[in-house]
Amino acid sequence: MSRTDSRLARRQEPKYVKRRQRGLAVLIASILLLVGALGYIGYRVIGGGGSDYQGTGNGETQLVEIPEGSSLSELGPQLVDKDVVKSDDAFQAAAAQNPSAGSIQPGFYRLQKHMSAESAVSALLDEEHQVDLLKVAGGSTLKDVNVIGGDVRYGIFSMIEQATCSQDHCVNKDELEKAAADTDPAELGVPEWARDEVGKRSGDPRRLEGLIAPGEYVINANMDAREILTDLLERSAKKYNETGIVQRAEAIELSPYELLTAASLVEREAPAGEFDKVARVILNRLDEPMRLEFDSTVNYDLDDVELATTDQDRDRKTPWNTYAKDGLPDTPIASPSEEAIEAMEHPAEGDWKFFVTVDKDGTTVFSDDFDEHQKNVDRAMDSGILDHQRQPQGKPGDSGEDHPAPAPNPDGPSD
Numbered sequence: 001m002s003r004t005d006s007r008l009a010r011r012q013e014p015k016y017v018k019r020r021q022r023g024l025a026v027l028i029a030s031i032l033l034l035v036g037a038l039g040y041i042g043y044r045v046i047g048g049g050g051s052d053y054q055g056t057g058n059g060e061t062q063l064v065e066i067p068e069g070s071s072l073s074e075l076g077p078q079l080v081d082k083d084v085v086k087s088d089d090a091f092q093a094a095a096a097q098n099p100s101a102g103s104i105q106p107g108f109y110r111l112q113k114h115m116s117a118e119s120a121v122s123a124l125l126d127e128e129h130q131v132d133l134l135k136v137a138g139g140s141t142l143k144d145v146n147v148i149g150g151d152v153r154y155g156i157f158s159m160i161e162q163a164t165c166s167q168d169h170c171v172n173k174d175e176l177e178k179a180a181a182d183t184d185p186a187e188l189g190v191p192e193w194a195r196d197e198v199g200k201r202s203g204d205p206r207r208l209e210g211l212i213a214p215g216e217y218v219i220n221a222n223m224d225a226r227e228i229l230t231d232l233l234e235r236s237a238k239k240y241n242e243t244g245i246v247q248r249a250e251a252i253e254l255s256p257y258e259l260l261t262a263a264s265l266v267e268r269e270a271p272a273g274e275f276d277k278v279a280r281v282i283l284n285r286l287d288e289p290m291r292l293e294f295d296s297t298v299n300y301d302l303d304d305v306e307l308a309t310t311d312q313d314r315d316r317k318t319p320w321n322t323y324a325k326d327g328l329p330d331t332p333i334a335s336p337s338e339e340a341i342e343a344m345e346h347p348a349e350g351d352w353k354f355f356v357t358v359d360k361d362g363t364t365v366f367s368d369d370f371d372e373h374q375k376n377v378d379r380a381m382d383s384g385i386l387d388h389q390r391q392p393q394g395k396p397g398d399s400g401e402d403h404p405a406p407a408p409n410p411d412g413p414s415d
Helices: 003-046 072-081 088-097 117-124 156-164 173-182 192-199 225-242 245-251 256-269 275-287 295-299 311-315 338-345 370-383
Strands: 061-066 107-112 134-136 145-147 215-217 354-357 364-367
Touching (some): 061 072, 107 117, 156 173, 256 275, 275 364, 364 370
Antiparallel strands (some): 134 215
16 A cells, blocks of 8 residues: 555544444434333333323213224223323223223213223223113104003103113103203204294193104213203204205195104004105195094004004094094104105105005005995904904994004004
């Protein structure tokens, strides 16, 4: 090596050494930072610095939702926000340590504030903590219906009671009925187009019939009876209004409340596939005018019901009995489905004024001639479908010349 090359090598060597030393220093600093971060996370997860509550909660209930398709990593922040667990780190660690955590199902759960992360995971795996949805089907009524020779058809009030019951608390039917009967309709969230009619029936919880729309609802168990009803009525009013119910009713020359009432008759009278025909019978009779004479409107005010009704029952003057009053009932007699409402908007074409179910298979025949209808009624009686199981017995059709015997309800035992 020449003298010149040797001097050049000596000048370059310190620069290389310095660069290597700086790289080593950066690497060491990075490792120390990573170790520190892992140590801090471990410290937080294990419980250092108060990152986790102790015990199974402080008794204050919180409603928590796990949406379809969500992950536990998304649930943690919600639990922290609701003060169920103290930190997401603690919850994620507890979930990772529980081999069953992956089987937690979507839904709504009742947890408590100030739960340890471990107890929160355990609660989410316990079916007792999962909230039952309130499922309102088309044809549901507010109160229970006792079917003679059949089962009890539980009403919306009973279903709310069941959905809100936990180990130490229930919103019971009596509380719900009192709130429904006595609270100002506007404060309850009754839509404007129904307030006048609802207001006329102060003191009767059935004044809210038909205003809780069919659907599935989550009930907040922390609410009282009035708050629960208000929540349900406001959500239902929004649903009805979003479908343009005011304009839809105007198109068939009914008020929105009348549309719900007529649709509730369709719901309780018509078998599946015949909604539009029964809607046509209703409109034809209202146009005549002639009384509707529907047994479902008689049964609505009875403690025990069956398909056929007695002379005595049909003679009772009630706000609903369409044998004893002209026009529609004063209120809906059930929650009408969207299908029933659409049937009133778009009824089948026909001159029918009568219909009767003639056998236990649900075969329903329609006619516009009374004599023909009477033959169909005789056919129904011969099949046994109109037999009474209570006393005193009465023959269907005896109380009026044009008794359109009802069809079985497709959603449950017939009225």
